[in-house]
Amino acid sequence: MAVLIDLVLLSMLAITALRVIFLKDLFAVVMLFGIYSLLSALIFVNLDAVDVAFTEAAVGAGISTVLMLSTLALTGRTEKENKRSSVLPLLVVIATGAALIYGTLDMPPFGAADNPIHQHVAPRYIEESPKEVGLPNLVTSVLASYRGFDTFGETVVVFSAMVGVLSLLGAARRRENSDDAAVIVAGFKGHKVLRVVAKLIIPLIILFALYVQFHGDFGPGGGFQAGVIAAAAFILYALVFSLSHAMQVVSPKFLQLLASLGVLLYASVGIYSMLKGGHFLDYNKLAADPLVGQHFGILIIELGVGIAVFAVMLSIFYAFAHQVERSTIK
Amino acid sequence: MSYVLDYYNYWVVVFLMMAGFYTVISANNLVKKIVGLNIFQTSVFMLYITMGKVSDGTAPILAEGVTQYSNPLPHVLILTAIVVGVATTAVGLSLIVRIKRAYGTVEENEFENKDDAI
Amino acid sequence: MLVLDIVSSILLMTGIFFGFSGAVGLFRFPDFFTRVHAASITDSIAVILIIAGLLLQTSFDLNTAKLMFILMFLMITSPTASHALAKSARHGGLLTLGESKQQQKQQKEQMQQQEAGQ
Numbered sequence: 001m002a003v004l005i006d007l008v009l010l011s012m013l014a015i016t017a018l019r020v021i022f023l024k025d026l027f028a029v030v031m032l033f034g035i036y037s038l039l040s041a042l043i044f045v046n047l048d049a050v051d052v053a054f055t056e057a058a059v060g061a062g063i064s065t066v067l068m069l070s071t072l073a074l075t076g077r078t079e080k081e082n083k084r085s086s087v088l089p090l091l092v093v094i095a096t097g098a099a100l101i102y103g104t105l106d107m108p109p110f111g112a113a114d115n116p117i118h119q120h121v122a123p124r125y126i127e128e129s130p131k132e133v134g135l136p137n138l139v140t141s142v143l144a145s146y147r148g149f150d151t152f153g154e155t156v157v158v159f160s161a162m163v164g165v166l167s168l169l170g171a172a173r174r175r176e177n178s179d180d181a182a183v184i185v186a187g188f189k190g191h192k193v194l195r196v197v198a199k200l201i202i203p204l205i206i207l208f209a210l211y212v213q214f215h216g217d218f219g220p221g222g223g224f225q226a227g228v229i230a231a232a233a234f235i236l237y238a239l240v241f242s243l244s245h246a247m248q249v250v251s252p253k254f255l256q257l258l259a260s261l262g263v264l265l266y267a268s269v270g271i272y273s274m275l276k277g278g279h280f281l282d283y284n285k286l287a288a289d290p291l292v293g294q295h296f297g298i299l300i301i302e303l304g305v306g307i308a309v310f311a312v313m314l315s316i317f318y319a320f321a322h323q324v325e326r327s328t329i330k
Numbered sequence: 331m332s333y334v335l336d337y338y339n340y341w342v343v344v345f346l347m348m349a350g351f352y353t354v355i356s357a358n359n360l361v362k363k364i365v366g367l368n369i370f371q372t373s374v375f376m377l378y379i380t381m382g383k384v385s386d387g388t389a390p391i392l393a394e395g396v397t398q399y400s401n402p403l404p405h406v407l408i409l410t411a412i413v414v415g416v417a418t419t420a421v422g423l424s425l426i427v428r429i430k431r432a433y434g435t436v437e438e439n440e441f442e443n444k445d446d447a448i
Numbered sequence: 449m450l451v452l453d454i455v456s457s458i459l460l461m462t463g464i465f466f467g468f469s470g471a472v473g474l475f476r477f478p479d480f481f482t483r484v485h486a487a488s489i490t491d492s493i494a495v496i497l498i499i500a501g502l503l504l505q506t507s508f509d510l511n512t513a514k515l516m517f518i519l520m521f522l523m524i525t526s527p528t529a530s531h532a533l534a535k536s537a538r539h540g541g542l543l544t545l546g547e548s549k550q551q552q553k554q555q556k557e558q559m560q561q562q563e564a565g566q
Contacts, residue, residue: 003335010342017349017369026361033365040372047383048390048400052375055412064368064416071361071423075436079359084439089356097348101341109336111385113398118384122401130392138390138402139409147406154410161417168424191535197528204521219391224413309413316420323427 002046009043027069027077034065050220051139054212058228063313066235070320074327134291135217135298143222144298148281151301152266155308159263162256162312165319172243172252172315172322191240198240205233213306217295223302227309235317243321255315262308266301273297339380346373360426360436364419371415378404456504463497470494479545484534491526495519 016036023029037060044053108115125142133141143151209230216222238246270280278285283297346369353366382404390402426436433441466489473486499519506512543551 007335007338010339014342014345014349017346020365020369021349021353026359029362029365033368036369036372040376043376044379047379048387049379049382049405049408050389050391052379052405052408052412055409056372056375059412059416060368060372064419067416067420067423068361068365071426074427075361075430079357079362080437080440082356082358084356084358086356089352092355093348093352096351097344100344100347104337104340104344107337107340110339110380111383113384113387115381117381117404118401122403125402126390126399136392138392138399139405142402143406143409150406151410154414157414158417161414161421164421165424168421168428191532193528193535194532197524200524220389222409224409228413312417316417319424320420320427 006043006046009039009046013039013043024079024081025077026072026079030065030068030072033068034061037061037064051137051222051225054220054225055228058225058232062232063228063235063317066239066317067320070317070324073324132290133294133298135295137217137219137221139220140216140222140298140302141294144301145283145294148270148283148297148301151305152270152281155263155266155305158312159259159308162259162315165316166256169319169323171256172247172318194240198236202233202237205236206230209233213302214299216302217298223305224309227306227311228313230306230310231313231317234314238317238321243318243325247318250314252315252318255311255318259308259311259315262304262306262311265304265307269297269300269304340377343373343377343380346370346376358437358439360429360438361423363438364422364426367422368415368419371411375408375411378408452504456501459497459501459504463494463501466490466494466497479548480537480542481534481544484530484537488527488530491522491530495522495526 013036016032016039020029020032020036023032037056041053041057041060044050044056108117125138125146129135129138129141129146133145135141209226212221212229213223213226216226234246234250237249269283269286273282273285274280276285281297281301283294284290286293286296350366350368350370350373353369354363357363357366382401384398384400387398387400388396390399390405392399429441430436433444435441435444470486470488470490473489474483477483477486496519499515499522503512503515506515
């Protein structure tokens with residue numbers, strides 16, 4: 001049954017991708033990309049990657065769609081007719097694809113338990129982590145403990161992406177004169193139902209983000225997902241109640257501080273464990289009992305990741321929305 | 331039939347990869363190029379997760395009475411890659427916004443012509 | 449136990465039927481507003497029936513509560529989404545099929561009057 005679902009979903013994914021190539025209306029392209037992300041999240045669930053599916057659904061169908069739409073608002077929504085011949089790209093793609101298909105024939109068959117990938121480190125994670133880390137969710141223990149360096153690097157990459165976006169677009173500032181903001185608010189004044197429901201939903205979304213954050217040790221979830229979900233709540237607020245209202249709740253300056261704080265929180269766990277006489281990010285030294293130390297370490301660094309991802313996603317959105325607002329006022 | 335089932339996921343991954351690749355090299359509009367790049371990226375995610383799957387395995391969350399788990403390592407790699415992916419996509423999109431400001435267009439051939447004119 | 453299973457499968461089947469009819473309507477209906485109507489059937493009645501069917505399959509534990517929350521959440525969000533969609537289309541000046549036909553008719557009459565006047 002799972003195989004059948006897999007086949008159907010993958011075929012739908014392929015059709016969606018094919019449609020994206022030939023559409024000229026970029027708005028439809030972005031919407032299809034949202035559907036594409038949601039479909040791939042479903043496939044990830046089917047392939048047992050629940051944490052990944054969670055992230056893909058929140059990020060792909062939520063945040064990237066919003067960012068792409070705001071870019072379209074600035075650049076126009078149709079692609080112009082392409083006069084270049086598409087024969088050469090097609091040839092290149094077919095040749096590369098054929099080579100890759102030929103390559104897949106040497107791959108081990110899908111799903112077999114004795115594939116090389118399952119022989120090396122994974123058995124250790126599965127067998128030893130209950131004794132060494134003691135968390136039910138193996139993905140969290142590998143992410144935060146065994147591969148803590150890796151995750152730290154990735155958090156820094158996310159942070160530097162924020163720095164990149166802000167230096168390209170300029171940090172959004174809170175508007176002092178409210179005349180301009182009033183013009184934009186008027187657009188959504190008529191949507192009473194939307195405003196009431198948004199007020200009802202936003203606290204629930206934030207509550208859910210906190211649940212995902214702190215339940216990530218036991219079930220699917222963790223800092224990355226929680227950060228994105230919390231950012232989505234504030235993005236919803238900014239979309240329904242105007243950007244300037246959202247900036248009154250969480251100011252862009254505060255977000256920049258928060259993003260740095262998240263990364264610093266992660267790094268400080270590493271430094272603290274060094275002061276305690278261990279290696280960088282050696283959680284065993286954080287408490288007398290190594291298992292308790294692991295729990296403390298994972299809780300704190302997941303919190304750091306959550307704060308950093310939340311702040312980065314929201315300030316990237318602020319930067320884009322600020323640009324859109326500027327162009328509509330002019 | 332079982333031969334097809336063994337490799338179907340990989341073939342779809344290659345197809346998606348090529349669809350993304352084609353969009354990147356043939357599209358003229360920069361936003362569409364970014365969408366193509368994202369499709370390429372998701373196909374790589376799919377490749378990793380496919381390799382991590384074990385038949386009859388369950389999600390890697392320890393539970394009583396379960397003996398076979400899927401491989402957690404690819405999940406960890408891809409989970410972080412997705413978030414990093416959206417952050418880098420944002421950088422790409424903001425570059426596009428700047429290009430629009432500077433050239434008044436996001437069609438590749440048009441701003442290349444403007445470059446040549448200078 | 450058997451009775452519950454039968455009831456739950458009937459609920460699931462009717463839910464699937466409504467979901468399918470919503471999808472067919474999305475493709476076959478003539479204008480935007482009727483299509484939104486078809487799509488909102490998938491969000492509302494199909495979801496209620498499917499979750500009710502799934503509720504009967506649980507053994508009244510944590511999963512039951514989770515399903516109830518999902519149902520509640522969907523009951524709030526999906527009608528709102530349909531409403532916002534239809535309202536935005538209306539504000540954007542989109543006419544229903546009947547209205548646009550009427551408008552065409554009026555335009556035709558005006559043209560004829562003008563021609564007669566000349």
